[in-house]
Amino acid sequence: MQQIFDLMPFRDGASWNLAISGYANYGSSTDAVGVYKFMLKDAAMNLNQITFSTMLILCSNGRWMDHGQILKFGFGSYVFVGSPLLDMYVKLGLIFDAKQYYDEMPERNVVMCNTMIIGLMRRRMVEESKRLFHGLKERDSISWTTMISERWLAGFTMDQFTFGSVLTACGSLLALGEGKLIHAYVIRTDHKDNVFVGSALVDMYSKCKSIKSAETVFERMTQKNVVSWTAMLVGYGQNGFSEEAVKIFFEMQRNGFESRLMC
Secondary structure, eight states: OHHHHHHOSOOOHHHHHHHHHHHHHTTOHHHHHHHHHHHHHHOGGGOOHHHHHHHHHHHTTTOOOOHHHHHHTTOTTOHHHHHHHHHHHHHTTOHHHHHHHHHHOSSOOHHHHHHHHHHHHHTTOHHHHHHHHHTOSOOOHHHHHHHHHHHHHTTOOOOHHHHHHHHHHHHHTTOHHHHHHHHHHHHTSTTTTOHHHHHHHHHHHHHTTOHHHHHHHHHHOSOOOHHHHHHHHHHHHHTTOHHHHHHHHHHHHHTTOOOOOOO
16 A cells, blocks of 8 residues: 555545555554654645544544644544544543533534543543533434433433333434333343333334334233323234234223323
8 A cells, every 4th residue: 555655646635545544454553643644744735534533543542642633633622533533532531621522512422422431531520521411412323321320330320211201312313223221221230120121122112113112011011001001002903013002901991000101
């Protein structure tokens, strides 16, 4: 690759970036850094967002990149660069530098928010992470699962309402992968037999079109209430299992529950 690069009569930004990412992808980080330094010296006019983003991703694995270089060339406020820069600070344990940079960013995306939450939770800065989480205008399933998983790893207990909220979010966003992750946490807690959490699991799996998983959760529930039965009934109906929906409707009535569904 180096020979081809050296023989090129003209090198634009794309050429330099391909050389850097090529070395990085093949595990030759030293060569990637060497190309970047060469670029700084002889082709600084070709530096762009992709250059700094690639270098920051490489540096987040234990290396350090000078933030000042990014500011010098005017890319400090770009979200595309900001996300890996924040990730580098967090992975290097520089949480206060990360927080300062996060607060100064004029624009943030959900990736940056989730990265900051992870960093704060791992430093057991719980109140800071909660303020950040509750201040988000929009919380996606990853934001919820980030809070759940990091609180779990930090040794904090979860309640039925937290599990219910995140499972509802996963169902609304059709985020089956994140929903399964939360289900795994539920199994390892005292809430695996909680009727509120069980009903939320049935609802989440049904909305994510995983009706067999919803059935499994429903059948294993040691207690069921009208919400549980209705969630399973609606799940069958919304997924095209009309015969199963009719059967569970009558079974629900035999168990003394009336559906809350309006005809």
